Amino acid sequence: MILHILNGDATRSIFQDSGIEGDMIVWREMLCEGRTPATRNMSRFFEERAAFLQQAYGIDSASYLSEAERDKQILQNAASYDEIVLWFEFDLFCQVNLVFVLYYLSQLSIKLPPVSIVQLDHHPDVPNFRGLGMLQSRHLPPLFNARTHILQEDWDLARAAWEAYSADDPLALEELSRRPSRHLPYLGKALQAHLRRLPSASNGLNAVEHFFLDRLALGKIRERDLYYQFWNELKIYGFGDFQLDVYTNRLQQAGVVKREDEMLSITELGEEVLKQEENYLSFASSKNIWIGGIPLDHTPWRWDDEEGKVIHS
Template sequence: MILHVLNGDALLPNFKRCSFIGDVMIWRECLIEGPLMAQTEVEFWQQRCAYISNTYQVPRAEYQHQVVEKLYKIENPAKYAEINLWFEFDLFCQANMFYILHRLAKSNLSNTTVYWVQPEQNSVKEFFGGFGNINNQQLKDFYAQKVPLKVSDLMFAVQVWEAYSANDDQTLSQLIDKAPSVFRFFKEVFEAHLQRNTDDFTANRIEKRLLEAIQNGVSSEIDLLHRFWENESIYGLGDLQIINYLNNLQQKGWIFELSLTDAGVAALYNSTNSFSF
């Protein structure tokens, strides 16, 4: 038996047209944000449900159905001879994939091969529109070139998830230079993650990009989103996540509508020498 884990619904229409054999699980979470620390899996998903419901006004019953009830497909991975993870290189995808890998690693996979279906990119800065926006032949080519993950790769993924979910920047920094070669662009992606973590008075990398775009002049919120995606596709943030960041900037008093406040200018200035891109 074969299982395909797709990161979101966008890929599904083209995926079906390719007639790939196997079961399909749609992953509908965004572990790039929100609470990640919990003592048990039950507590973890209760926290996630509360966060998504409160942040994005998703009814809890819908979250339970669309996310939690789908987890049964990876609860007993040993029944599959092959598990294919269709995840891209950006941080949004990587956070989700490392959670799944850490969970798979808890099972006996002696008769199961885990594969990562990767897009074709020469650089993580190279814009990739997502698996859902490519043609069927490209999907088939990516699938044919899927990369097998060894037990040691899964063990590394466990370390990454544990450090990432605990917000343990020191351990994650140490892992950056130890990543197996199969995890392409790991260094760039998780350095970008670490640059999200700053104090309350200094703009982090994402906030800095948004403040810069606003300072340079934007005509609308949509214009601002496109400016951000052009420069920071490494994060893989969707419009809802970026709008969430904008709401936080409003709450901090750094922006008013689409203009910087004096406090926003100060926050941007304080972050000027913090990052190199």
């Protein structure tokens, strides 16, 4: 019997209709969003994570912990399976979840069966591929048959990547983002996209915020249309509505974006930030905003666009 772990509900229905045998669980975390506590104690990790999500986003901590406990009970019985297959995608959202799942599995005090991964960044039948949920059920069996088995070097990389992602110093993660990996080929680019979420050294905007202001500088646009532009042009992030709403709300609160019904527009202050005449961080609150293990409030780390690397300001 095989245990399949799907990253999110978008793939669930097509997987169920694919004819692939085995048990299935859906991994619903969004570990690319908010604080990821730096601890090897998984119970403590989920408790602290639940408290953060409740405080920062109003996500019910009891429901979160209940789902985490359910997943834990299934994974604790992983030794009873012949194989574990992870179905994840190329973007930051999925890759962060992937390295955590591998890290989580490695922390279990059980003998694991072989673990394999189905992951891809394009498909010949799907133009502008963004994820497994865009496929049809008939596409999945060939992908399953071509899955990649995880080796010890992959476990080591995933463990190092997760611990670096959860640390408050991004330099180790930056080094790992440049390390080639045959079986985790999308991890490096995803980690580089993550690092570009640090405030820019030039004006305090990160890559996502800069994208939004840059597009709004061309004229007013419906919020939904702005999101579609993001999904088409910066699909490396894999963010859904929730993450993008967090960004647009912060931009509005900082006074660089204005909303009128469904329309968004850039303000005079926003144009000054975009021109590097003002710094976004002087107007945007960073309280309780984290990217992985880095609290943005008073962090000295910045992304240097010209050098393409992390710097200490």
